[in-house]
Amino acid sequence: MTDIFVDRLGVNRGSRRVLDEVTLRVRPGERVAIVGPNGAGKTTLMRAILGLQNATSGRVTLDGEPTLELTPRQRAAKIAWLPQQALVDEPISALEFVQAARYRMHESPEAAKVAALRALDSVGAKEWVERVITHLSGGEQQRVALAALLAQEASALLVDEPANHLDPAQQVSVWGLLSRVAENCSIVVITHDINLVPLLGDVARTRIVALRRGHIAFDTVANDPALPERLCELYETQMRVYGQDGHRVILPCVGSEPCP
Amino acid sequence: MSLRRIHSHWLGRIVITLFWLGPVLGLLGPSGPAETEAFVFWQLRVPRVLSGLLVGGTLGLAGAVTQALFRNPLATPSTTGSLAGATVGALLALVCGLGSTSFGLPAIALAAFIGALLTSGVVLAASASGRLHTQDVLIVGIAVTLAATSAATIVEDLADTPALVAASRWSLGHLGQVGSGQVRLAAPIMAACWFTMLTQARALQTLVLGEDVAHSRGLSVRRVRFVSLCASSLAVATAVAWCGPIAFIGLIVPALVRLAFGASQRLVLPGSLLTGAALLTLCDSLGRLMWSRHEIPVGVVTAALGAPTLVALIALRNRHT
Numbered sequence: 001m002t003d004i005f006v007d008r009l010g011v012n013r014g015s016r017r018v019l020d021e022v023t024l025r026v027r028p029g030e031r032v033a034i035v036g037p038n039g040a041g042k043t044t045l046m047r048a049i050l051g052l053q054n055a056t057s058g059r060v061t062l063d064g065e066p067t068l069e070l071t072p073r074q075r076a077a078k079i080a081w082l083p084q085q086a087l088v089d090e091p092i093s094a095l096e097f098v099q100a101a102r103y104r105m106h107e108s109p110e111a112a113k114v115a116a117l118r119a120l121d122s123v124g125a126k127e128w129v130e131r132v133i134t135h136l137s138g139g140e141q142q143r144v145a146l147a148a149l150l151a152q153e154a155s156a157l158l159v160d161e162p163a164n165h166l167d168p169a170q171q172v173s174v175w176g177l178l179s180r181v182a183e184n185c186s187i188v189v190i191t192h193d194i195n196l197v198p199l200l201g202d203v204a205r206t207r208i209v210a211l212r213r214g215h216i217a218f219d220t221v222a223n224d225p226a227l228p229e230r231l232c233e234l235y236e237t238q239m240r241v242y243g244q245d246g247h248r249v250i251l252p253c254v255g256s257e258p259c260p
Numbered sequence: 261m262s263l264r265r266i267h268s269h270w271l272g273r274i275v276i277t278l279f280w281l282g283p284v285l286g287l288l289g290p291s292g293p294a295e296t297e298a299f300v301f302w303q304l305r306v307p308r309v310l311s312g313l314l315v316g317g318t319l320g321l322a323g324a325v326t327q328a329l330f331r332n333p334l335a336t337p338s339t340t341g342s343l344a345g346a347t348v349g350a351l352l353a354l355v356c357g358l359g360s361t362s363f364g365l366p367a368i369a370l371a372a373f374i375g376a377l378l379t380s381g382v383v384l385a386a387s388a389s390g391r392l393h394t395q396d397v398l399i400v401g402i403a404v405t406l407a408a409t410s411a412a413t414i415v416e417d418l419a420d421t422p423a424l425v426a427a428s429r430w431s432l433g434h435l436g437q438v439g440s441g442q443v444r445l446a447a448p449i450m451a452a453c454w455f456t457m458l459t460q461a462r463a464l465q466t467l468v469l470g471e472d473v474a475h476s477r478g479l480s481v482r483r484v485r486f487v488s489l490c491a492s493s494l495a496v497a498t499a500v501a502w503c504g505p506i507a508f509i510g511l512i513v514p515a516l517v518r519l520a521f522g523a524s525q526r527l528v529l530p531g532s533l534l535t536g537a538a539l540l541t542l543c544d545s546l547g548r549l550m551w552s553r554h555e556i557p558v559g560v561v562t563a564a565l566g567a568p569t570l571v572a573l574i575a576l577r578n579r580h581t
Contacts, residue, residue, distance in 0.1 A: 076478030092523045103466040104478030
């Protein structure tokens with residue numbers, strides 16, 4: 001499993017400082033949810049870990065090796081990525097899409113097909129194997145994208161808003177699947193919905209890392225009693241807590257109620 | 261899979277199969293005395309059909325590679341500036357009054373080849389840069405094409421009437437100007453380029469996911485871009501140098517193959533190679549046989565057939581998207 005270390009990372013976009021001295025370690029097997037307001041630098045951080053974003057200062061290492069010094073194939077063995085817009089406009093089948101995730105492997109097309117079918121089967125998407133990906137619904141497409149993530153067989157997963165634009169039932173289903181897909185690896189998920197994070201597994205061990213204006217605002221666990229208050233400060237909006245610890249739901253509220 | 265989509269698949273496959281009448285028609289012609297007929301058959305028709313297969317295959321395959329690389333169905337082999345560069349080279353050779361041969365090769369072909377390589381070289385240098393995205397390379401290609409077209413206009417302005425007439429004939433595209441010696445010279449270059457392009461199928465299929473996602477899947481986007489553009493530019497430069505610019509094959513063939521066999525690059529690349537080969541030979545045969553008094557240049561036939569075919573392909577594609 002991959003040890004991800006972000007060491008005093010700084011990223012500029014034009015004159016704007018998107019990330020400033022960000023330090024974060026994701027140890028093998030850890031589950032981390034990254035939260036924060038729009039423009040906080042969450043996706044930039046993920047792209048820097050992937051080697052897609054040049055750093056102005058600091059560095060990212062994967063198992064001790066700087067990510068930019070790894071070949072694309074070596075990097076793909078360590079981390080797999082599910083971006084917000086994972087799918088393509090080309091009329092390729094779900095099977096071809098998942099097969100493409102096997103690029104890092106030196107294997108025959110037949111072996112890639114068997115592995116892709118196995119991945120599609122494990123996320124319950126085997127029946128859409130031959131369907132053109134652009135003809136699938138949003139939920140179905142996201143299942144196929146998760147199958148591709150699984151097919152890459154990387155030891156850490158980086159996932160950017162996996163349930164964006166999905167209905168509530170599909171959101172729960174996709175997060176449940178994500179938890180299963182990540183059973184044997186580390187996972188870092190960017191999300192705006194804090195209430196879905198418990199679906200990743202043990203709340204006492206799932207970390208919540210908050211980014212605000214390019215800095216780490218806080219790094220805590222998902223069952224932290226002070227989490228609603230911290231989210232209140234992070235988003236600069238009032239939050240209300242429903243239920244109790246372990247089964248609590250945190251929602252933003254309208255009006256001028258004080259933070260819990 | 262909808263019935264309508266299946267119909268489009270089969271329609272595409274039937275049309276592609278009919279293209280293979282081209283090589284057969286290419287070997288046909290009016291009969292004459294036995295000794296003359298044998299000469300015409302072996303020394304004129306066979307090299308012409310072979311050059312049609314080679315050049316058509318090259319344009320079809322290079323078109324498919326360019327479209328996959330730029331993720332743009334309107335990209336063509338000439339996107340890398342090779343066509344415009346070849347035109348400048350050929351025009352310069354005509355204006356400078358170079359002899360019929362230089363270094364044992366036809367002077368116009370040699371100059372066109374060098375022109376195509378020079379312009380493609382600029383685009384390849386841009387592609388080798390790690391700082392540019394693939395869409396930026398496409399823009400460099402368009403800019404180089406515009407610059408070379410402007411240079412061609414200046415050269416044309418300096419040319420006398422006979423040179424202009426010769427340049428105009430060359431620009432129409434003509435397979436008849438390729439002899440068996442030239443086929444032997446061009447075939448190994450094109451075959452090596454075909455092999456290189458076909459080996460990129462898996463990488464180009466991964467690139468369909470988008471540059472960043474493909475990179476995260478383990479693909480070296482810069483390497484694939486450079487290798488694919490090198491092979492397609494060299495193959496197209498060779499083809500254009502011998503036969504002049506031939507339009508539409510690189511544009512419509514990949515679109516037709518995708519309609520008939522789907523978007524998997526493992527089928528699109530070899531399918532475009534074979535379909536391009538058959539289609540160009542068919543267009544050349546039609547140009548030769550359609551009107552007994554005068555041969556219509558193959559570039560004119562491909563343009564005349566290509567424009568309505570492209571519109572029909574877009575209409576068919578839009579029916580099931």
